[in-house]
Amino acid sequence: QGSAPATSLLSLAVTSEQIEHLHRRFKQLSQDQLTIRKENFDSIPDLEFNPIRGKIVHAFFDKRNLRQESDGLAEEINFEDFLTIMSYFRPIEMNMDEEQLDRFRKEKLKFLFHMYDSDHDGKITLQEYRNVVEELLSGNPHLEKESARSIADGAMMEAASICVGQMGPDQVYEGITFEDFLKV
Amino acid sequence: IPSVSSIVPESCLLIVVGLLVGGLIKGVGEKPPILKSDIFFLFLLPPIILDAGYFLPLRPFTENLGTILIFAVVGTLWNAFFLGGLMYAVCQLGGPGLNHIGLLANLLFGSIISAVDPVAVLAVFEEIHINELLHILVFGESLLNDAVTVVLYHLFEEFASFEQVTILDIILGFLSFFVVSLGGVLVGVIYGVIAAFTSRFTSHIRVIEPLFVFLYSYMAYLSAELFHLSGIMALIAAGVVMRPYVEANISHKSHTTIKYFLKMWSSVSETLIFIFLGVSTVAGHHYWNWTFVISTLFFCLIARVLGVLVLTWFINKFRIVKLTPKDQFIIAYGGLRGAIAFSLGYLLDYKHFGMRDMFLTAIITVIFFTVFVQGMTIRPLVDLLAVKKKQETKRSINEEIHTQFLDHLLTGIEDICGHYGHHHWKDKLNRFNKKYVKKCLIAGERSKEPQLIAFYHKMEMKQAIELVESGGIGKIPSAVSTVSIQNINPQTLPLERVLPALSKDKEEEIRKILRTNLQKTRQRLRSYNRHTLVADPYEEAWNQMLLRRQKARQLEQKMNNYLTVPAHKVDSPTMSRARIGSDPLAYEPKEDSENLPIITIDPASPQSPESVDLMSEEPKGCGGLPPSPEEDEEGLVMRVKEPSSPGTDDVFTPGNGDSPSNQRMLRCLSDPGPRPEPEEGEPFIPKGQ
Numbered sequence: 001q002g003s004a005p006a007t008s009l010l011s012l013a014v015t016s017e018q019i020e021h022l023h024r025r026f027k028q029l030s031q032d033q034l035t036i037r038k039e040n041f042d043s044i045p046d047l048e049f050n051p052i053r054g055k056i057v058h059a060f061f062d063k064r065n066l067r068q069e070s071d072g073l074a075e076e077i078n079f080e081d082f083l084t085i086m087s088y089f090r091p092i093e094m095n096m097d098e099e100q101l102d103r104f105r106k107e108k109l110k111f112l113f114h115m116y117d118s119d120h121d122g123k124i125t126l127q128e129y130r131n132v133v134e135e136l137l138s139g140n141p142h143l144e145k146e147s148a149r150s151i152a153d154g155a156m157m158e159a160a161s162i163c164v165g166q167m168g169p170d171q172v173y174e175g176i177t178f179e180d181f182l183k184v
Numbered sequence: 185i186p187s188v189s190s191i192v193p194e195s196c197l198l199i200v201v202g203l204l205v206g207g208l209i210k211g212v213g214e215k216p217p218i219l220k221s222d223i224f225f226l227f228l229l230p231p232i233i234l235d236a237g238y239f240l241p242l243r244p245f246t247e248n249l250g251t252i253l254i255f256a257v258v259g260t261l262w263n264a265f266f267l268g269g270l271m272y273a274v275c276q277l278g279g280p281g282l283n284h285i286g287l288l289a290n291l292l293f294g295s296i297i298s299a300v301d302p303v304a305v306l307a308v309f310e311e312i313h314i315n316e317l318l319h320i321l322v323f324g325e326s327l328l329n330d331a332v333t334v335v336l337y338h339l340f341e342e343f344a345s346f347e348q349v350t351i352l353d354i355i356l357g358f359l360s361f362f363v364v365s366l367g368g369v370l371v372g373v374i375y376g377v378i379a380a381f382t383s384r385f386t387s388h389i390r391v392i393e394p395l396f397v398f399l400y401s402y403m404a405y406l407s408a409e410l411f412h413l414s415g416i417m418a419l420i421a422a423g424v425v426m427r428p429y430v431e432a433n434i435s436h437k438s439h440t441t442i443k444y445f446l447k448m449w450s451s452v453s454e455t456l457i458f459i460f461l462g463v464s465t466v467a468g469h470h471y472w473n474w475t476f477v478i479s480t481l482f483f484c485l486i487a488r489v490l491g492v493l494v495l496t497w498f499i500n501k502f503r504i505v506k507l508t509p510k511d512q513f514i515i516a517y518g519g520l521r522g523a524i525a526f527s528l529g530y531l532l533d534y535k536h537f538g539m540r541d542m543f544l545t546a547i548i549t550v551i552f553f554t555v556f557v558q559g560m561t562i563r564p565l566v567d568l569l570a571v572k573k574k575q576e577t578k579r580s581i582n583e584e585i586h587t588q589f590l591d592h593l594l595t596g597i598e599d600i601c602g603h604y605g606h607h608h609w610k611d612k613l614n615r616f617n618k619k620y621v622k623k624c625l626i627a628g629e630r631s632k633e634p635q636l637i638a639f640y641h642k643m644e645m646k647q648a649i650e651l652v653e654s655g656g657i658g659k660i661p662s663a664v665s666t667v668s669i670q671n672i673n674p675q676t677l678p679l680e681r682v683l684p685a686l687s688k689d690k691e692e693e694i695r696k697i698l699r700t701n702l703q704k705t706r707q708r709l710r711s712y713n714r715h716t717l718v719a720d721p722y723e724e725a726w727n728q729m730l731l732r733r734q735k736a737r738q739l740e741q742k743m744n745n746y747l748t749v750p751a752h753k754v755d756s757p758t759m760s761r762a763r764i765g766s767d768p769l770a771y772e773p774k775e776d777s778e779n780l781p782i783i784t785i786d787p788a789s790p791q792s793p794e795s796v797d798l799m800s801e802e803p804k805g806c807g808g809l810p811p812s813p814e815e816d817e818e819g820l821v822m823r824v825k826e827p828s829s830p831g832t833d834d835v836f837t838p839g840n841g842d843s844p845s846n847q848r849m850l851r852c853l854s855d856p857g858p859r860p861e862p863e864e865g866e867p868f869i870p871k872g873q
Contacts, residue, residue, distance in 0.1 A: 047599045049615060052589065056596040086597075112586075115593070136588055151585070 022086060027077050035076035036060075052135050059115050060085050195307040195458050199552070202462015209463070216467040219460035220269030224527040225409070228457050231449035233305055233416050236327065236403050237423030238446060244320045251499050251507075252324035255515075259325065259491045260298055260332040266487045267480075268294030274479045284538055288344045293543050296338035296529050297484060297550055302416075303457060304551075308520060308559045315572040318511055322518040329522075330416035331365035337528055338412060368414035372421025375404035379422070380429035381624065393438035394445060397430060429622070437646070457523045464526070465548050471541040481553055484521075492516040499778045510569050517562055520554040521547075649718045753763040 009085040030036045041047065041057045050056065056069065060077060077085075088111045116132055188197070209216040245252070268291035275285045305326045309319055339357045343349050386393050401422045408418035431439060492515050500506045507515075529547045532540045550736035566573075595611040 044599050047596060049611075050592050050596045050599070052592045053596060056593060112590070112593075115589075132589065133585060136592070182638065 022083060023079060026082050035078050036082065037076045055115050055135065191560065193236045193308050193311055196305060196556050196559055198455055198542045199462040199555065202459035203466055205459065206463035207828040208465030208712060210466055216463050218464045218467050219527065221527045221531045228453045230402055230405050230419060231446065231453045233419045234423055235446040235752065236302060236306065237420035238427055240424055241320065244316050245324055248320060251503065252321060252328060254319065254495055254499055255325040256328035257332055259495055260329040262491045263298030263487045264291065264295040264336055267298055267483050270483045271480065274475065278475045288340055289539065292340035292344065295333060295340060297521060297525050297547055299329050299333040299524060300326040300519045301524050303454060304520035304522030304555055305518060308562060309518065310568050312563045313574045314514065314566060318514050322515055327416060331361065331368060331414040334359045334414050335364050340815055364414050365417055368417035369421045371408045371413060371420035372404045375400045376422040376425030383430045383433040386434065390435045390438055393434045394441045397426065397442050406555050459840065461523055461526060468544060469541050470545045472545055473542055476542060476662065477546045477549050478784050481550055484550055489516045514571055517558055520558060521551050522555065526551060559612035602733055818872035
């Protein structure tokens, strides 16, 4: 799983040129204000087709991603925060060493993890996972909830079996923690 | 003692066999057959390419398409010109025997021998199980360089008969490259679309579905070759384009047929090609010129290594996952030449190319060298260099979810920053595909099935089939754990009774058996027809019955006190689709599925003596199961679509006149006869723990 983000994330180098471009985009989105709110994201037409747009937008306002110590959701973000989020999608540079690479990779995965874990408790529970699958499939109107659920359940079980292995019938698997997430 | 096959790749052995056979024939005094080019290009090559194209792993291919293209086009061009030029120099310096070989002839020779051969690459790389990235890089390159080879070959062949070569000719030649490659792809795409469209209507004549796939692909190849376009690219394009749609349309059995036929044909072709290579070596006229041959070999290797190095340095600037030196070494080392080069050489005209024999000798030498030396040593080298091998893990549902999630995420981010990148276009293509193309090319309501669901079904089916094939409970592929739904989802449901956990493998088994039965029913109905194979279904049904009985008995033996699968697992889209899509008479009245554990299996064939226990088992709330508000964790509901639609499968239905409720033959999966204790009314409902 680790290789997937590394290979497929956008090549957004944080060069000054890119910062300029992002700044222009920011201004466009915020309509020349200093901060963006959630509503501003609605003005992006292509985003509408995206089944997980709710989560994406949410991720921008998630304080954990903004590297603030607190938890919860920010009301609005300024350009610096915008850049912070975007920096998660930097490509790997050639001159990074092992440790940096590892840290970088972990950060990206953590970002992804936060997107799954909507109630900020540090674990992806079954309900949250179901939500994810439902959202993913929300592009198709006549899907039944049950199929989404069964997929999510199956996936969750698989994850549990990978992470924990043998479990007695009485043990309870709370949810996927970040460490488990890395393993999967 | 390591066996021969672990040291020597199969292709080498086959060539040796060919040599022996050729020697034998010659020894007897007969003239051994030579690999004629038209046989090769018309009959031996297409199955291999189609097999490769149809089963091409599309995702890694498209992700690395840029790299592959650069290697294929620029790399081959570089090889051809470098080699041709150097050989010309050698010829000029080489003394009287070689002086007369002109620049063009040498360039032609270079172009013939510079192309990496897909057959050889496949043969060798299949055995070393290298990681997916390298495999697709080398293999993709070998496929796509056909366009370059075709253009160069025809170009130089034409030019060799000209008196003068003008700049205009060169420019036209350059343009013809685009025509050849893009034209080939276009031809392939057109035929692919036609094939997909045809498969939409084959729901009543399942038997000839594979034929369409093969025929249309072959026609694509022939059409392209007819116009001197790249036949290989046409074939690949056709296979790639038709595959998703055809697979959604055709029956499972047809899919299996296609897969096995393709594998069979490509295996046979490959074997024949290598044997013929051996025979031709013995049979052909040879003209051995030390200088020429040795220098060819030498420069081939150098050209390849240099080419790979330079190109990788260039490509790595644009790649996110860089190619390490180890990767580069394998790519360079994997540049095997094969039968295509030989056949192209064989096609050369004696009139224009008097030194054809010498060329052929050199080509054969290079082929032998690459296949034998490089082919044999690549495996220990891979081990020595600790190159990453292919991971044998099957694609899990988790992976699929994450991959899709990531795709959408990245597309979203791209949209947000207004950057129209790779993901944006891919997403647009997907949406276009879903909206328009799928509607045309896929039959019925399957066109609306989202990819995740389709994937999930496929996976489940595969597991079910695996289970049945493995003959029982013993081997469950992945589950070594005893995690169950209980473990994951207990406390959050307030009114939940503490349900005993079902061990994962038991649950898997149940699911699989059900899937098998369900799917088999559906497939049977779709696959057979009064017109075809009337005798078989009886036998089939009989066998299946026996199989099911056996499974059920085994299962039942091991089943004790285990709870059911949550209802929704069973009541999956397969069945809801079955319900929606087909005969409305076919299913039971909509009862509250959550509370009634009803096991309904498709009706036994009337011939079966063991069958027909028409027990209506509807234990309403049998002892061990209080109705739980949470619908997921409830009783086992297995519903099967009743095959009462007329015209299909008369074989099975005991009589069309029956109303659905009568037709619902409820039969325990275990031995006939209900269990005495009411709580264990069905084998799958345990006593509470």
